[in-house]
Amino acid sequence: MWRAKIFVTLREGVLDPQGQAVRSGLMSQGFKAVSDVRIGKYMEVTVEATSIDEVSAMVRAMCERLLANPVMEDYHFILEEVQ
Amino acid sequence: MWRAKIFVTLREGVLDPQGQAVRSGLMSQGFKAVSDVRIGKYMEVTVEATSIDEVSAMVRAMCERLLANPVMEDYHFILEEVQ
Numbered sequence: 702m703w704r705a706k707i708f709v710t711l712r713e714g715v716l717d718p719q720g721q722a723v724r725s726g727l728m729s730q731g732f733k734a735v736s737d738v739r740i741g742k743y744m745e746v747t748v749e750a751t752s753i754d755e756v757s758a759m760v761r762a763m764c765e766r767l768l769a770n771p772v773m774e775d776y777h778f779i780l781e782e783v784q
Numbered sequence: 785m786w787r788a789k790i791f792v793t794l795r796e797g798v799l800d801p802q803g804q805a806v807r808s809g810l811m812s813q814g815f816k817a818v819s820d821v822r823i824g825k826y827m828e829v830t831v832e833a834t835s836i837d838e839v840s841a842m843v844r845a846m847c848e849r850l851l852a853n854p855v856m857e858d859y860h861f862i863l864e865e866v867q
Contacts, residue, residue, distance in 0.1 A: 743826035
C-alpha cells in the first residue's frame with residue numbers, strides 16, 4: 702500500500718486572493734514580518750498498487766483529471782510505502 | 785528572508801467529509817485502488833527574520849493563533865532560506 706502526499710499550488714503569477722486575506726489577517730495579529738502568503742492544497746491519498754511506477758502513473762493521472770486544475774495550478778507529490 | 789512551507793492536517797480520528805467526497809470522485813473516475821483520502825491545507829509564508837530560531841518561533845505562533853485549529857488539526861512546517 703502506498704501513500705501519496707500531493708501538493709497543489711497556484712502557478713507563479715496567478716493572483717491568490719485567499720493568500721492576501723490570510724496575509725492581512727496575520728498582519729492584523731501583529732505578524733508584520735510576513736511579506737507574502739500563498740495558499741495551496743495538500744492531500745494524502747492511500748492507494749493499493751504493486752509497484753512505485755504503477756502508483757506514480759496513477760497519482761499523476763488523478764492530478765491531471767481531478768485534483769489539480771492544469772490551467773492555473775501546478776502539482777507535485779511524494780510517495781511513501783506504508784503497511 | 786525565509787519561506788515556511790506549512791502543512792495543516794485533520795487529526796487522526798476526525799471525520800473528513802471533503803476527503804470522502806474526493807475519494808468518491810476518484811472512484812467514479814475509475815480509480816478503484818484508492819482506499820482513503822485526507823484533505824489538508826498547504827501554505828507558503830514568506831517572512832523577514834534574522835535567524836532560524838526567530839522564524840521558527842514566529843511560524844509556530846502563527847499556526848497556533850490563526851492558521852490551524854488546535855482542537856482538531858495538527859500542523860508541521862519546513863523552513864527554507866530564500867534570496
